[in-house]
Amino acid sequence: MEIRELSPVIGVELLGVDASAPISDAEVARLRDLLNTHSVLLLRNQSLTEAQHVAFSRYFGDLQIHVLTQYLTTAHPEIYVLSNVKEAGRSIGNHKEGWNWHSDWSYLEIPCFGSVLYARECPPEGADTLFASMHAAWEALDPELQARIRDMTAVHSYSGYYNKAFGDREPLSAAQIAATPDVVHPVVRTHPETGRLSLYVGEDIVKEIQGLPADESAALLHALNSHAISDAFVYRHTWQEGDLLIWDNRCTMHKATPYDDVKYRRIMHRATIKGTDRPV
Template structure:
């Protein structure tokens, strides 16, 4: 196994490992350390069965199931399907998911540690994923800006996000709303394993900043989101079938990009590792 940097500020490619086979403790310790320090890990040329994907994911911690249960795999409900494919008149996965900058499940009281996304079918063009380093974004703020926001909190809202992203769909059920109440998190969070600070923002899902007027909140969120996705802090991944990427939701944001969903098929499987409350 060898590690190769994807960018100077974020990301490592892990080479020479077949994730269908058990990963030894020493190698996994290196993988875990690389995730904590580089935030995004890429494994190419994998040929994972659903059980392999779930088994490797569990090495990072307990797995979560998504609130949109209609898109979970029956045999392995830990796997959430992202796809534009329709089979027998029924969508096999969620489509147009994550086309805004976000950190997965930030609307939960205990957001996830990370996500492992596995590419089964990918379009020959489009459908890339962009990643942004929130460590690098925080480090690049001047001292006055850091001091201003250091102890602020922001409200994350799945209902607000869903209403904007999926206005053409049926609204959330009362049960789904009950599972995803609004929650306040620090605007600057501490990585629990390294102690590094990072911005904790996001488009659409972050509704407001506590203690500010609506106008002040909107302006500051726009400034911070714009800063966080500066090209100096971002990396674009061009997917190939067999790619597995794990990203650290405690220190990154990401977004999907559009593709010709009439001409091309896309099938992706995602598992999500439980985390703890941001501080």
């Protein structure tokens, strides 16, 4: 396996890995170690069936099913479809998802561990994804600010995010709301495998920092988010068809970027790896 750095603080490309083929326990352990170290792994030029995508993702753990079941449009419910394409008048995937900085499924009591996103159809321009190292962001904070926020907690709200991002769509159903109540997580979390600290914030989905007046909470969240997405901590991924990207949601944020969704089609398939512990 050849390893190529994607940025100084986050991400590596792995050459010589075929995600469609079975891999050994030793190779799985190596991938897991690289993910713990670099937070984002890129495998280019993959050719995966939906079943192979699911099978590869399971090497990292059990998979979760997304609450927006209307976008589970393949034969495999583990695959959440992100797309602007319509078939027979029906959207095959969620469009304009993730156009804010976030960690996947931070709104769950036990958030997901990781995501495995496969590019099936990509626009020739636009639709990049940005990734921020929350380890690097934490480590670059002023020590006084680190001490101030070290034991703070914040409220993560899926319904609050959904209403902001998708106000033009059907509201969440009663069952979807019941499945995603607001949760409280630390503003600074410890990586469960490495012990390394990282910021754990985000835009829109993080509603407030507990114990602060509303204006002070909003100002602090804005400052932390603005710091975390500084160029020094961010890798921009330009997608190519066949790209398979694995990232650790416990120590990263990411954001999708726009593209000409009238001129171009985009179909992305995501599997989500189940978390095992509450953030601490």
